Each structure stands twice: as structure tokens, then as C-alpha cells.
Amino acid sequence: MLVSAKEMLNKAKAGHYGVGQFNINNLEWTKAVLQTANEQRSPVILGVSEGAGKYMCGYKTVTNMVNGMLDELNISVPVALHLDHGSYEGAKACIAAGFSSIMFDGSHLPFDENIEKTKELVEICRGKGLSLEAEVGAIGGEEDGVVGTGEFADPEECKKIADLGVTMLAAGIGNIHGKYPENWQGLNFDVLAKIQEKTGDMPLVLHGGTGIPDEMVRKAIDLGVAKINVNTECQLVFAEATRKYIEAGKDLEGKGFDPRKLLAPGTQAIKDIVKVKMDLFGSTGKA
Ligand code: G3H
Ligand code: ZN
Numbered sequence: 001m002l003v004s005a006k007e008m009l010n011k012a013k014a015g016h017y018g019v020g021q022f023n024i025n026n027l028e029w030t031k032a033v034l035q036t037a038n039e040q041r042s043p044v045i046l047g048v049s050e051g052a053g054k055y056m057c058g059y060k061t062v063t064n065m066v067n068g069m070l071d072e073l074n075i076s077v078p079v080a081l082h083l084d085h086g087s088y089e090g091a092k093a094c095i096a097a098g099f100s101s102i103m104f105d106g107s108h109l110p111f112d113e114n115i116e117k118t119k120e121l122v123e124i125c126r127g128k129g130l131s132l133e134a135e136v137g138a139i140g141g142e143e144d145g146v147v148g149t150g151e152f153a154d155p156e157e158c159k160k161i162a163d164l165g166v167t168m169l170a171a172g173i174g175n176i177h178g179k180y181p182e183n184w185q186g187l188n189f190d191v192l193a194k195i196q197e198k199t200g201d202m203p204l205v206l207h208g209g210t211g212i213p214d215e216m217v218r219k220a221i222d223l224g225v226a227k228i229n230v231n232t233e234c235q236l237v238f239a240e241a242t243r244k245y246i247e248a249g250k251d252l253e254g255k256g257f258d259p260r261k262l263l264a265p266g267t268q269a270i271k272d273i274v275k276v277k278m279d280l281f282g283s284t285g286k287a
Pocket of ligand 1: 023047084085143176177178179206207208209210229230231232233
């Protein structure tokens with residue numbers, strides 16, 4: 001059964017480790033992440049962007065696919081199904097479709113409007129036992145059509161959003177979606193420390209998990225980050241493993257063109273990277 005992300009993230013924050021959110025795109029992605037979480041005995045959050053939701057034929061298809069896998073793969077670790085960077089309309093649609101966790105990304109809106117819409121969604125999610133993530137500041141780069149300016153979050157604004165009763169808070173601290181540029185300045189730990197001071201026990205969320213050096217991830221966890229989002233890295237390893245398979249001509253040998261064979265190396269590569277991340281974040285063995 002899907003669960004809200006609240007309990008797993010509160011435990012992670014108290015225990016000084018992080019829970020990974022891994023974005024899913026199709027059946028192979030979902031199966032790879034769920035099986036790895038089960039093998040690692042790690043709680044996990046499946047992230048679904050609005051674009052990925054559309055690609056997978058809509059949010060109800062996603063919910064049904066995930067629930068079917070939880071049951072038929074005997075997944076016995078906590079799993080949250082989470083809308084990633086959702087609009088107000090997307091949030092309502094995912095709540096109706098049976099998601100257990102929602103991100104409302106109002107970071108591009110005027111702050112008062114971000115407050116107003118987040119507040120409304122806090123009430124709805126609370127009534128249904130769902131977790132809600134809000135965003136302040138902006139994550140740089142682009143993810144599935146969501147473009148961010150990379151503006152640092154204002155710790156006072158973070159406090160105002162946290163006080164609305166959200167479950168977790170994403171704050172821009174120099175993190176970027178996609179690959180980090182050569183001249184990246186790194187995460188701003190001064191801003192993160194101030195946000196943590198203002199928001200107390202609130203689990204903080206680190207977006208743009210692809211390519212952040214391990215020691216920075218560990219330091220961010222020390223400073224209150226309890227959820228780390230990884231998307232691009234799974235796509236990169238999937239593409240690389242699939243390319244190798246095709247370039248080696250494996251698809252031309254025997255029944256190597258069978259989609260179940262063709263997609264297997266990429267799926268295994270996702271499993272491998274998810275395991276590495278769970279070990280790094282410290283969530284392995286915490287379920
Ligand atoms: O919301 C999802 C992420 O923030 C993932 O970022 O694609 O850079 O790993 P990433
Ligand atoms: Zn993100």
C-alpha cells in the first residue's frame with residue numbers, strides 16, 4: 001500500500017539520513033526502483049513529473065501500475081507516489097488519482113500567491129492523509145519543461161511556507177536540474193543552515209540530485225536535508241547501457257531485439273545507481 005512521505009521523512013530527518021526520490025518514466029523504471037528499494041530495505045519515493053504522467057497515459061494509469069507492482073512484487077518497504085513539480089491543477093488531478101504525496105511548485109508565482117495556493121493544498125492533503133511538498137526560491141536549470149531561475153530561497157519566506165503546515169520544503173540553494181556546469185559554485189551551505197534554523201524539524205528537500213559531489217550531499221543531510229531527488233542520473237545510465245548493448249550488436253544476436261532483452265541492461269543500470277544512492281543517502285536498511 002502506498003504511504004504518505006511524512007513518517008519516512010520525519011524519521012530520516014531525526015536519524016540524519018536522506019530518502020531518495022527517483023523519478024519514473026515507464027514500467028521498467030518503476031520496477032527497477034521498487035525492486036531495489038525492497039532489496040535494500042529502504043523507504044523510497046517515486047517521483048512523477050507532469051510530463052512523465054502524460055507519457056504514462058495519465059495519473060490513474062500510474063497509480064494502478066504502481067499499486068499493481070506493490071502487490072505482485074511483494075514490496076514490503078514504505079513507498080510514496082509523489083507528484084514532482086506539480087501545478088495547482090496537476091496537484092488536484094494527482095490527489096483524485098490516488099497519489100500519496102504531492103509537490104506543489106509555486107516558486108515561479110508571486111510569493112503571496114504561492115502562500116495562498118500552498119495553504120489551500122495543505123488543507124486538502126491533510127484531510128486525506130497525504131504529504132505535501134512546497135518550494136521557495138527556485139531550482140536552476142530545466143526539468144521536463146519546468147524552468148527555474150536558480151534564485152536562492154529567502155529563509156524568512158521558507159519559514160512562512162513551513163508554518164502553513166507543509167510536510168517538507170524544497171529550497172533553492174544553488175542546486176540545478178540536469179548536469180552541473182563546469183563553473184558551478186556548489187551548494188550554498190550558509191543559506192541552507194539559515195533555512196534549517198528557521199524551519200526547525202521540517203524535512204528539507206534537495207532537488208537536482210544528479211552530479212552533486214558525495215561530500216556535499218552528506219553535508220546537506222547534516223544540515224537538515226531528508227529527501228534528495230534524482231532524475232537525470234537514472235536517464236544517463238539507462239541511455240549508456242542501452243547504447244552499449246546496441247553498439248555491441250547484441251540486438252542482432254539471437255532474439256536480442258526482443259524488447260525484454262533490449263531494455264534489460266538499462267533497467268539493471270537504474271537498479272545499480274539507485275542502490276549506490278540509497279547507500280550514499282543512508283536509507284539502506286532503514287525500512
Ligand atoms: O525533481 C526532480 C529533481 O530535482 C531531479 O533533478 O534531474 O538533476 O537529478 P536531476
Ligand atoms: Zn526538481
